[in-house]
Amino acid sequence: MPDANGRGDVVLDVEDLRAYFFTRWGVVKAVDGVSFQLRRGETLGIVGESGSGKSVTSLSMMRLVPSPPGQIVGGRVMLDGEDVLRYSEGQMEKIRGAKIAMVLQDPMTALNPVFNIDSQVGEALRIHKRLSGSALKSQVVDMLRKVRIPAPEARVRDYPHQFSGGMRQRVVGAIGISCDPVVLIADEPTTSLDATVQAQYLRLLKDLQDETGVAIIFITHDFGIVAKMCDRVAVMYAGRIVEQGDVRQIFNNPSHPYTEALINSVPRMEERNDRLYSIPGQPPPLWDLPGGCSFAPRCEYAHERCVEYPPVYELAGGQTSACWLRSG
């Protein structure tokens, strides 16, 4: 098991991923040249506001971008050495939910209210592991036990409405990990949970990761989740990754003005600050992006060069930044 320093092998290598939506208002470049790597046992946080492209990035990796109007127009998603963007739909169905799985945000809608937990947790196992009968049943119970649902033998027959919000999110988690995925994408998995239940769930995900070595991608808008859960961070703005690095680099030494501003604008639990830094304006609409750096209109360091989109600069320690300030 890789510890904090010893890194595992690269299990997911996303390169120059582009997913566009062709709408009547124009081409929405929801994901526009996104690249990152993920190692075994590692947790990557993809942070951004609504419309930053973080969720479309995760849908692209799952090949679930609604089409039309959406289309993956370029790039590679190498999962265990194979480009899943070149897979046929049939090949994709074999790995979706198995090798690469997803935990969705809202446990109320992620589960089907008319099927019991047994059949919903068992579905992926039945399809991918070809389990049936008592083997399937015991595997489902095992999964529920793994996500610490009390009395799993009795509860497999229950329906979603018989579970509390936190327990439902655990069931969704059980479905996510049921086929031993290599990569688990967690899209804002705790936003609808209360603080004390969120803490339980995050602890559970960490334990599961320690047990199985699964690599996790956290899609979130919350730097608190990043600080608590992630090893590495990619910050997205208007469809692109503006900064990437180890979690401590990002917090101690943000290299992109957007990251810096975002971290400074969040109130802290640990101390009282009388005035928050506030970023002027709002994120630009993706169908009408400013030319050049998309953050420039809100950036206090903006200067003439920002009319051109900056290249991605590599900084010390593997940190990257898409900002002209880092040009040397």
Add this chain to the structure above:
Amino acid sequence: MSTSNGAVLSVEGLKKHFPVSRSLLGRTRQYLKAVDGVSFEIEPGMTYGLVGESGCGKTTTAKLILLLEEPTGGRILFGGEPVSGLKSDGLREYKASVQAVFQDPWASLNPRMRVRNIIGEPLEINTSLTKGEVRSRVAGLLEEVGLAPYQADLFPHEFSGGQRQRIGVARALALNPKLVILDEPVSALDVSIRAQIMNLLKDLQAEHNLSYLLIAHHLATVRHMCDRVGVMYLGRIVEEADTEELYENPLHPYTRALMSAALPSHPDIQRDEIILTGEVPSPLDTPPGCHFHPRCPARFDPCDSVEPVKTEPSSGHRVVCHLYGGA
């Protein structure tokens, strides 16, 4: 409880029990005790925070103060006067003086009304201003919340979430209220927009000497905004103190757990996690004794049978827990 030391608003033993099931004969068998004996005071120019998890009764408390629900018991005092005794004019004045900003700026503005009418409606109903005066007051309010007067002619869908919340704030300020109830005012907004709205609310408070009742679940936001905080659990305030005192010296095991569960602002901050077992029980079926005892890591003998009473271990710091004495 003292009532008259200049508090803008105080509530005393406020209760709201919703009947949920009836027997065949129409007699109520079960009550949902959403708010079950809540007391606090809001001083002029100050912000009082109510924190707690979903279902703890914080929003019902706000609805009671806004007179959107009728209390089952207890009193609301406005400037020392019981609100329940107010008649037409007094009631109108109370309703104008107590305004609200809601959580979801997509749901809380009528999509078919222009901003001019959204902000102007309370003025038309409650004041005798002429059309021209309403027009200039709306323009002034828009500028005060950081929007431009020409935007009065637009519809809500033409604004972003942050701008819509500004419209909601302008509407709340239209009648020069004394108290504004802020029910999760930033939690539906994007991270980069939240700071703008929080700063705006603080600026307006300083300028107009407003009192706020902030309802929130995010502890960092509460620390940033509030002067005094009450922590609610299952319809009751279990701990109350001035903000700094509460965050530096939380007493109730629930407050401690809540704080330990709050997400850190830096990866190097490691809190001793007090992971509570289970979830908040249904308010339909509250546990006997202390409501928190089934989840409490510090429970001992009396907790599952005797209800704890409020004690004040240090001045202004009140807690309802057997650990701190009382009966």
